[in-house]
Amino acid sequence: MRSRLVVAGFLAGAALAASAWAAEDAQNEPLTGVPGDAARGRAVVLSRTLGNCLLCHALPVPTERFQGDIGPSLAGVGSRLSAGQMRYRIVDSTRLNPDTIMPAYHRAEGAVRVAGPFRGRPVLTAQEVEDVVAYLLTLRE
Amino acid sequence: MLYRQRLAWGALALLLAATVGVAQEPIRPDPVRSGRDFQAPETRAMQDDDGANPGMLWVARGRALWDEAVGAARRSCASCHGRADETMRGVAAQYPRVDPSSGRLLNLELRIQQCRGERQDAPVPRFESDELLALTAYVAHQSRGMPVAVSVDGAARPFFDAGRAAYFQRIGQLNLACTHCHDANWGRMLRGDRLSQGHGNAYPAYRLDWQAVGSLQRRLRFCNTGVRAEPHPFGAAEYVALELYLAWRAKGLTVESPAVRR
Numbered sequence: 001m002r003s004r005l006v007v008a009g010f011l012a013g014a015a016l017a018a019s020a021w022a023a024e025d026a027q028n029e030p031l032t033g034v035p036g037d038a039a040r041g042r043a044v045v046l047s048r049t050l051g052n053c054l055l056c057h058a059l060p061v062p063t064e065r066f067q068g069d070i071g072p073s074l075a076g077v078g079s080r081l082s083a084g085q086m087r088y089r090i091v092d093s094t095r096l097n098p099d100t101i102m103p104a105y106h107r108a109e110g111a112v113r114v115a116g117p118f119r120g121r122p123v124l125t126a127q128e129v130e131d132v133v134a135y136l137l138t139l140r141e
Numbered sequence: 142m143l144y145r146q147r148l149a150w151g152a153l154a155l156l157l158a159a160t161v162g163v164a165q166e167p168i169r170p171d172p173v174r175s176g177r178d179f180q181a182p183e184t185r186a187m188q189d190d191d192g193a194n195p196g197m198l199w200v201a202r203g204r205a206l207w208d209e210a211v212g213a214a215r216r217s218c219a220s221c222h223g224r225a226d227e228t229m230r231g232v233a234a235q236y237p238r239v240d241p242s243s244g245r246l247l248n249l250e251l252r253i254q255q256c257r258g259e260r261q262d263a264p265v266p267r268f269e270s271d272e273l274l275a276l277t278a279y280v281a282h283q284s285r286g287m288p289v290a291v292s293v294d295g296a297a298r299p300f301f302d303a304g305r306a307a308y309f310q311r312i313g314q315l316n317l318a319c320t321h322c323h324d325a326n327w328g329r330m331l332r333g334d335r336l337s338q339g340h341g342n343a344y345p346a347y348r349l350d351w352q353a354v355g356s357l358q359r360r361l362r363f364c365n366t367g368v369r370a371e372p373h374p375f376g377a378a379e380y381v382a383l384e385l386y387l388a389w390r391a392k393g394l395t396v397e398s399p400a401v402r403r
Contacts, residue, residue, distance in 0.1 A: 052332075054332055055331055055332045056331065065333075066330075066332045066333035067332070068329070068330050068331050068332050069330045070326050070329045070330070070331060070336075094316075099325075101317060101321040103314075103315040103316055104316055110316075111312075111314055112312045112313075112316075112370075113312045113365075113370045114314045114369060114371065115313065115369050115370055115371045115372075118314040122314075123314055123315065
């Protein structure tokens with residue numbers, strides 16, 4: 001009896017957790033009142049000190065010689081994902097996949113042993129995230 | 142216990158398994174592959190030819206230092222240890238190792254510093270100094286080709302556990318752990334770098350971008366600053382424990398020092 005209850009609890013927990021994960025995959029509310037600027041977003045994405053997204057992703061920018069292949073190519077991502085889905089993944093992709101290698105770009109809490117100049121700051125500001133989303137929306141198939 | 146409480150425990154157990162338990166399981170890469178396999182052919186060729194491998198200059202310097210009498214005691218390494226090609230064979234393959242007298246976990250650099258300071262009564266060579274790198278590379282070279290064989294049981298166990306925890310700890314502003322790059326993604330491109338499995342068997346190694354031989358801890362500091370984490374100082378207990386975990390992970394590989402890397 002005891003063990004059956006435990007198993008039931010475990011399954012219920014699993015179902016709850018799974019439904020919570022499945023329900024949320026977009027953050028439709030913009031982070032700022034200023035609409036994103038795609039040109040600035042492009043600069044943020046390519047910059048080694050800001051987004052540095054090419055560490056892991058390929059982009060349809062042939063002048064960039066070194067492009068990572070750890071994450072999916074972002075070519076055509078504007079046709080695959082909505083602005084809200086992109087925002088959700090860029091702000092904190094561990095909400096979708098707890099083991100992801102993709103850094104949380106707009107979450108300052110919970111980080112450990114952050115080097116001095118970066119302490120207490122998210123990787124990108126809210127406006128930079130909006131700019132990046134605006135740029136990614138232009139990448140259509 | 143109330144049914145609802147059990148529910149909560151069940152959910153908690155699941156969450157724990159998802160976030161902590163599963164992620165921290167010690168895992169060895171399968172198949173295990175040396176960092177050498179991820180280098181360009183020219184770099185591999187440079188490593189394989191002692192005449193072309195710049196790391197051998199440090200080994201030669203280490204050989205000379207081995208016989209040099211130093212300190213108040215006017216003793217050389219050879220005074221106590223004789224011929225390195227006999228007495229140091231296989232030693233580096235067993236490091237890091239617990240020092241029975243102090244109970245500390247020592248890597249090769251720390252052991253050599255201890256000999257210099259306590260047994261030779263000589264100034265302790267600084268981390269990353271030519272003297273310490275040359276002696277370490279010379280001693281490590283005596284184990285070249287021998288399987289990495291550290292002990293992680295008994296006195297070494299707590300250090301191993303600490304090293305494993307460090308390996309799976311997300312750190313820095315980019316919030317990444319060693320496992321994200323070196324277990325989940327080896328073989329893939331991180332911008333211009335092909336990710337290896339992150340083994341330590343190359344070190345001390347000659348890195349082309351350093352134009353010099355450097356220690357494993359120098360490489361670990363790069364991996365830390367790469368994710369915008371505060372690196373530990375050289376010789377920090379955290380790094381030595383991490384080195385022990387790396388050596389355990391490298392089972393099946395042989396000591397390559399001084400290897401050549403990009």
